Amino acid sequence: MNRSMVFIVFAMLAACGGKGVVAPENVETEAFEDLRTAIVKVVEDPGRQKEILGLVDDHQIKLTKLRKAVQAQRTELRRLNADYDATREQFYEYIEKYDAEIRVARKWATKSRKAFVQATTQEEWDVLRKADSKAMKKIVGVIQEI
DSSP, X not given: OOHHHHHHHHHHHHHHTTOOOOOHHHHHHHHHHHHHHHHHHHOOOHHHHHHHHHHHHHHHHHHHXXXXXXXXXXXXHHHXXXXXXXXXXXXXXXXXXXXXXXXXHHHHHHHHHHHHHHHSOHHHHHHHHHHHHHHXXXXXXXHHTO
């Protein structure tokens, strides 16, 4: 192989290796940090800003719990599917357990988001809506990729 071919191969490897997989936690953190930055810019009253940022913190915690519940559900489903001796009862138990956990986590995540939105004025929300939508798309994308 001549030098130019070796160079091309290394250049291609370098180009392909430049972008790695981003951990779900990092995507969530980045999305919420972007939202917090927007809140700090838009909400001028320090007391209300602190309250709204606290609600966003709570919302992040709730969405993280939802993601973890979905991850646990998918992991258990893969385990059961790989077990040829798994019984119908094991699948029923699996469905009951994880459906209930995910339902509760989804309910709390929805409540926490609603509290955040209700804490903003209409003028603030008109500006924050885009940042919120962008953050939620990233987070929902992470959950859907599980």
